[in-house]
Amino acid sequence: MTRPLVAIRSVSKNFGEFQALNRVSLDVWAGEVLCLIGASGSGKTTLLRCINQLTSIDSGGIWLDGELLGVREEGGRLHRLTERQIARQRLKTGMVFQRFNLFPHKTALENITEGPVQVQGRKQEDARAEAMELLGRVGLAAKADAYPSQLSGGQQQRVAIARALAMKPMLMLFDEPTSASIPNWSARCSPS
Numbered sequence: 088m089t090r091p092l093v094a095i096r097s098v099s100k101n102f103g104e105f106q107a108l109n110r111v112s113l114d115v116w117a118g119e120v121l122c123l124i125g126a127s128g129s130g131k132t133t134l135l136r137c138i139n140q141l142t143s144i145d146s147g148g149i150w151l152d153g154e155l156l157g158v159r160e161e162g163g164r165l166h167r168l169t170e171r172q173i174a175r176q177r178l179k180t181g182m183v184f185q186r187f188n189l190f191p192h193k194t195a196l197e198n199i200t201e202g203p204v205q206v207q208g209r210k211q212e213d214a215r216a217e218a219m220e221l222l223g224r225v226g227l228a229a230k231a232d233a234y235p236s237q238l239s240g241g242q243q244q245r246v247a248i249a250r251a252l253a254m255k256p257m258l259m260l261f262d263e264p265t266s267a268s269i270p271n272w273s274a275r276c277s278p279s
């Protein structure tokens with residue numbers, strides 16, 4: 088492999104006068120697990136949101152699998168992509184949010200099948216079978232029919248992880264993943 092899966096170059100983000108990100112650069116390689124550790128308010132969530140294009144960056148660039156995110160270069164100038172093009176790029180990343188954002192009126196299983204069926208057009212029965220397998224992987228096979236309000240915080244996060252994995256993203260972003268301690272789940276943290 089000759090290029091990183093994610094290349095972040097000199098990314099800055101201001102909220103009004105406040106600078107949340109100041110020329111951040113880093114690479115993440117395929118198969119690598121990179122942990123960002125920093126004080127509350129130091130910009131961890133903001134950086135993940137920039138990678139997932141939920142927050143726009145002010146300067147710098149982010150490349151995913153060699154593709155520049157959010158903009159395209161033509162004739163030496165940058166043009167912003169359409170919402171549709173951005174949505175297509177966003178499908179390559181899965182994000183587990185700090186607050187897990189499960190659909191409250193859907194069961195664990197329905198939360199996981201929603202994206203594959205509605206967005207990717209997968210068959211309901213295939214999506215269900217895969218969702219059950221993912222629930223098993225996060226140790227929650229017995230909770231398939233439970234609603235988020237019936238699950239603990241860590242269990243909700245595990246459903247959110249399964250939901251993100253169901254979309255088969257090339258990159259997973261976890262915001263504050265520590266509440267979900269998954270049986271037989273191993274993560275390797277590389278020093279940054």
Ligand SMILES: Nc1ncnc2c1ncn2[C@@H]1O[C@H](COP(=O)(O)OP(=O)(O)OP(=O)(O)O)[C@@H](O)[C@H]1O
Nearest residue numbers: 102105107125126127128129130131132133134185
């Ligand atoms: N939409 C916004 N408008 C204004 N300021 C914001 C906005 N989002 C984040 N900030 C500010 O940017 C800074 C970074 O926030 P961020 O959520 O990225 O921090 P964090 O490192 O994830 O913190 P925590 O560990 O508490 O989750 C904070 O000072 C926050 O108040």
Ligand SMILES: [Mg+2]
Nearest residue numbers: 131132185262
């Ligand atoms: Mg945060």
